[in-house]
Amino acid sequence: MVNHGVYDNNIILDLTLSSSMLQHNTTKKPCNIPNFDPSLTLALSGDHGITKKKHACDHGGLYRQDSGSGGGGGGGSSFISVASVCVKRERKVKSEVISTTSEVEEEEDDDDDNSLNGRKKLRLTKAQSSLLEEAFKHHSSLNPQKQKQELARELKLRPRQVEVWFQNRRARTKLKQTEVDYEYLKKCCETLKEENTRLHKELQELKALKQSTQPPYMQLPATTLTMCPSCKRIGDTTSSANTRPFSITPKPHFFNPFNNPSAAC
DNA sequence: GGTATTTAGATAGTTACATCA
DNA sequence: CCTGATGTAACTATCTAAATA
Structure with a gap:
């Protein structure tokens, strides 16, 4: 009851728009006109910033129609002034008008529903x-x-609401999947790091062992031992790939997500 | 058949409200 | 009560594919 004057204006304006929408057409999705969402006070809901670029058919068009032929800049500016006044209030109003969600059930089926029950x-x-x-x-x-x-009818919602729900639901699913993927890759990365560290360590140990057990004259020249920069395996430049001086057995159960060893190997 | 336009549906990003700790 | 965090309905902008002129 408080502030009702202001809100009433708002609502009246909304209704005006809606009727013009009805005349206007249509099922242009980008315009969001078709379903006449109660929340569909697009022209008014500058809460997303009136400065945002719109589709050609959007508010501008509607308002032009409302404000006569004015067209062009004139229509636009009047739109902005109206919108900027009403914008934020709008949602607030609505939240005061309806108190429970169950009210949704009273809503008519979509398209012809331009009752702007807040x-x-x-x-x-x-x-x-x-x-x-x-x-x-x-x-x-x-x-x-x-x-x-059908779903909308069954749920006593407007088709637009069902549509939005599905949009959001897909987004949520995707987000969750992304999180899962991220965690998985993170784990893989950690595992790989550990493995790498372990192998380095092992290599050092083997090197040390070899040096201590071989007589000096048998020791290989340093140039014969090479390490592949990408897979970190030890190779002997003088021998073929499968006759490495040290065979480092890969961990049997280790899953490598980047399942291809370097091309060099 | 090729092209332009319209239409409908999708996604990404954002806003604002409701709820809860 | 107030407040910040969180979940989510609803929105805008943009893209794309199919239908149509």
């Missing part, structure tokens, strides 16, 4: 979430438009 941020009920999850398990995207409509 809308609090929606929280899906458990039932809704689990149904969506179930659908997501089967298909991570809403293949046919029909499926979206």
Whole structure:
């Protein structure tokens, strides 16, 4: 009840827009007009910055229509002024108008629903979430438009909401997968480092052992022992690859994610 | 058949609200 | 109560592929 005056203005404006949208057309996705989301006060929701570039058909177009032929700059500027006033308030308003998420259930099915019931941020009920999850398990995207409509009807949500939910869900899945991948690679990296250290150590030990057990005249000249820079294996420049002076047996269970030893080897 | 335009759906990034410790 | 962190619904911008003119 407080502040209602201001909010009312807002709502009236929204409704105006919506009706013009109805006349306007259409199903242009980029415009986000088609579904008439209650939250769809695109022109008003400058909370994302009115300065952002829009599609040609976006607000500019709508407002031009509203404000007559004005077109061009005129339309744009009036749009900005209106928008900038209303922007942030809008969400706030909505959050005060509706109090519970269950109200969602009262919403009409999508497209013809331009009732701009101010809308609090929606929280899906458990039932809704689990149904969506179930659908997501089967298909991570809403293949046919029909499926979206059906789900929406079933959940008593607007198709746009279902669509957004799937978008966000895919993003979450991807993010989680990225985290998992990151952890996995991190572990691999650590393992590789350990392995590398261990091999270095082993090499040093073998070198030392060899030096101490061989008489000086039998010791190999330093040039005959070489180490591959990428795989760190010891090789003998004078012998073939499979007759190395020291055979370093790879760890049988070690998984190397970069499964190709260097081309040089 | 090649080209331009429209449309619908996807992703990435962001914002703002709700909730909880 | 206040506050910061977190989760998530909703948004914008952009890209792409299919359909259509």
